[in-house]
Amino acid sequence: MSKGIKHLVSISDLTTPEFTSLVNRAAHHKKIFKSGQPVSSEISDALKGKLVAMLFSKRSTRTRISTEGAAVYFGGHPMFLGKDDIQLGVNESFYDTTRIVSSMTSCIFARVNSHSEIQQLCEHSSVPIINSLCDTYHPLQAICDILTIKEAFGETKGLKLAWVGDANNVINDLAIAALRSGIHVSVAVPRGIEMNPTIVDVAKTVSQETGASFEVTNDPKSACTDANIIVTDTFVSMGEEAQKQIKLQQFSGFQVNSELTKLAAPNWKFMHCLPRHQEEVTDEVFYSNNSIVFEEGENRLYAAMAAIEAFVIKKELA
Structure with a gap:
């Protein structure tokens, strides 16, 4: 299902120019955000009317705030889906949940337990998966x-x-x-x-x-x-x-x-x-x-912005 969709799973999956581009774009968005000036419509409308799903199996402070902040920056609506909020792992399979959530959202930020869960998400999702933490990787x-x-x-x-x-x-x-x-x-x-x-x-x-x-x-x-x-x-x-x-x-x-x-x-x-x-x-x-x-x-916010821009809005990485 995810054929042709680029996900952010680990830094190992990126080329050096791609990774450098993400860091540079994070710095770029930080400069805009910290300037205190209104952002351009190109930024604020990029995800207008779209949901950014946050599938979190683990507690979070920085990841949740930075993801929600980055989604709002691009005009999207963040939707937090904690382990006690949805049926995942209780009455519904990983496959079924992934199919449904990805059909209604622009992307899924996933903070999960095992790397195999990230792999399942990538396999079955129709939208980009951003690995917000698993037991093997933490790219943001x-x-x-x-x-x-x-x-x-x-x-x-x-x-x-x-x-x-x-x-x-x-x-x-x-x-x-x-x-x-x-x-x-x-x-x-x-x-x-x-x-x-x-x-x-x-x-x-x-x-x-x-x-x-x-x-x-x-x-x-x-x-x-x-x-x-x-x-x-x-x-x-x-x-x-x-x-x-x-x-x-x-x-x-x-x-x-x-x-x-x-x-x-x-x-x-x-x-x-x-x-x-x-x-x-x-x-x-x-x-x-x-x-x-x-x-x-604080820089977790700008890393999330760079990830959304590159993988969801699909601006070229390098």
Whole structure:
């Protein structure tokens, strides 16, 4: 059914020019939005009279606000479909729900549990699917993260990004996004945790294309040495609450603190996609002048705008 429809599933599915275009368009729409001036009818009427479906199986703050804001920016009407609002998974199959929802809407922003759910949506939907988070990928976060880095440093090429934490959906897309932007990537994960081999393979290929280096280590200090950007995320993802104590023991020594940031480049910045927990990063770092977490959070809005423009309104990516 979705033949000929382009979906946003992961950064790995994009070419470097396509990804760069998304970041640039996010910056473009941010400039318009922050100017305080009325937007042109070309923007405000682009989705006039159309619904933007938000199929969310998980709680959300930034994703919900940014998606609704982006839909309104283009004149669309956002419709939130939470797990307790519709029949999905209760009295109706994924296939039936997808067919019905896509028949009435311009696109579906999907914040779901498993990557297989995103794949099912893409297979059966008659409109573009925007992956707003699954257990394997988080492309909108990667778009906003590179925009945030670009704003902080002016130029991305040659920077070093250190990831300190779990091998999760955020780094799966951020690693590829950073490499496509010419940023060297060093991923530090605890022993016993492995990055997704598919992501590692894509990262190595992109690394060869752009000349940016990629490595996976078990040593946070090594990763943070001379890093311009230090990034972490939750150690216990949604759905892993039962494993919390085991995971916290596993992540001993991985808290981002002054000991790690002293190893970084003088101009280091700290990023976190939120919500944060004390075990991941100290207040000293999180609320420091080097932290750009709140700029990063705001930029989710402009990433959603860029995604709607490219995949729903169908303005050329590159």
